[in-house]
Amino acid sequence: MAARKPAAKPNVSPEELKQYYRDMLLIRRFEEKAGQLYGMGLIGGFCHLYIGQEAVVVGLEAAAEEGDKRVTSYRDHGHMLACGMDPNGVMAELTGREGGYSKGKGGSMHMFSREKHFYGGHGIVGAQVPLGAGLAFADAYLDNSRVTFTYFGDGAANQGQVYETFNMASIWKLPVVFVIENNQYAMGTSQKRSTSTDEIYTRGAPFGIPGELVDGMDVLAVKEAGEKAVAHCRAGKGPYILEIKTYRYRGHSMSDPAKYRTREEVQKMRDERDPIQNVRELLLQGKHATEDDLKAIDKEIKDIVNASAEFSKESPEPALEELWTDIYADEVPQGDAVEA
Numbered sequence: 001m002a003a004r005k006p007a008a009k010p011n012v013s014p015e016e017l018k019q020y021y022r023d024m025l026l027i028r029r030f031e032e033k034a035g036q037l038y039g040m041g042l043i044g045g046f047c048h049l050y051i052g053q054e055a056v057v058v059g060l061e062a063a064a065e066e067g068d069k070r071v072t073s074y075r076d077h078g079h080m081l082a083c084g085m086d087p088n089g090v091m092a093e094l095t096g097r098e099g100g101y102s103k104g105k106g107g108s109m110h111m112f113s114r115e116k117h118f119y120g121g122h123g124i125v126g127a128q129v130p131l132g133a134g135l136a137f138a139d140a141y142l143d144n145s146r147v148t149f150t151y152f153g154d155g156a157a158n159q160g161q162v163y164e165t166f167n168m169a170s171i172w173k174l175p176v177v178f179v180i181e182n183n184q185y186a187m188g189t190s191q192k193r194s195t196s197t198d199e200i201y202t203r204g205a206p207f208g209i210p211g212e213l214v215d216g217m218d219v220l221a222v223k224e225a226g227e228k229a230v231a232h233c234r235a236g237k238g239p240y241i242l243e244i245k246t247y248r249y250r251g252h253s254m255s256d257p258a259k260y261r262t263r264e265e266v267q268k269m270r271d272e273r274d275p276i277q278n279v280r281e282l283l284l285q286g287k288h289a290t291e292d293d294l295k296a297i298d299k300e301i302k303d304i305v306n307a308s309a310e311f312s313k314e315s316p317e318p319a320l321e322e323l324w325t326d327i328y329a330d331e332v333p334q335g336d337a338v339e340a
């Protein structure tokens with residue numbers, strides 16, 4: 001195994017570092033469990049796992065404040081867990097049960113939380129990008145210094161609507177951080193084959209939007225870049241682009257045999273750059289935690305994930321009448337007068 005290069009000296013407290021370890025591990029173990037449940041036929045439809053990319057969302061959540069918003073693509077379970085949504089509700093939605101965030105009617109790509117300001121989960125590639133700018137427009141209008149994190153992939157970065165959004169976000173100086181989660185593949189197509197540049201973050205330049213490249217396997221680097229981007233937005237200077245270089249270990253979705261890359265390529269990333277292992281080493285080397293402390297955290301996370309799987313198996317399937325609920329934003333009860 002090649003020597004792992006640990007991140008530079010941590011610029012955070014030992015407690016924060018432990019929290020990032022815990023948060024990333026929760027995503028990793030949750031996704032592994034989701035993969036198992038999928039294999040057992042308990043999850044239907046598509047299921048896109050986030051394994052390998054955990055440092056992106058955990059680093060950025062560490063830079064966020066209460067009230068900030070987030071919107072992302074279909075690869076969304078990690079984002080939900082990182083912003084504090086309940087693992088039981090997420091897992092039960094994956095298995096299509098009543099206890100899920102959308103009462104089992106939405107599944108993997110259709111979950112939302114007003115409380116945690118999570119605006120989905122979007123299956124149409126790139127569709128969340130203008131939505132993110134819209135959320136930021138509302139905050140700019142209300143002048144409330146909130147920021148919206150708008151996540152999208154390297155593949156989505158080739159879509160026209162992204163650039164229409166960049167233009168408007170720049171004109172109106174919207175407080176939006178465009179986060180390009182560059183995991184180097186769009187389904188089976190590598191960035192090299194599909195994208196005119198290896199520096200996607202420079203694509204904001206014609207619109208006057210600053211951007212930077214970030215190591216997405218290093219949670220501390222992500223947090224630092226996130227803080228810079230957020231400060232820019234909160235100061236009223238408009239949008240900011242972070243291209244966060246990361247890697248997904250699993251296939252595009254559960255049905256992807258991943259023939260477009262070698263096993264060695266994936267293994268090398270796991271061995272040399274794994275974001276969780278990286279923080280584990282920082283904790284041990286800095287004597288901020290012992291092997292036993294980390295074992296206790298591992299157990300705590302395993303229990304949370306197992307409980308979410310149990311909850312999602314025990315929760316009933318939604319009743320037929322649920323087909324008629326949650327269709328309109330504001331349902332007017334029958335017989336009530338509608339005020340003009």
Ligand SMILES: Cc1ncc(C[n+]2csc(CCOP(=O)(O)OP(=O)(O)O)c2C)c(N)n1
Pocket residue numbers: 073075123124125152153154155156157183185186187252
């Ligand atoms: C408009 C649209 N075109 C095509 C698809 C099919 N599709 C689903 S995911 C995907 C690849 C997107 O890759 P990327 O943006 O890099 O995100 P990642 O899956 O790597 O997270 C494609 C082409 C789609 N869902 N929507």
Ligand SMILES: [Mg+2]
Pocket residue numbers: 153154155181182183184185186187
């Ligand atoms: Mg991608």
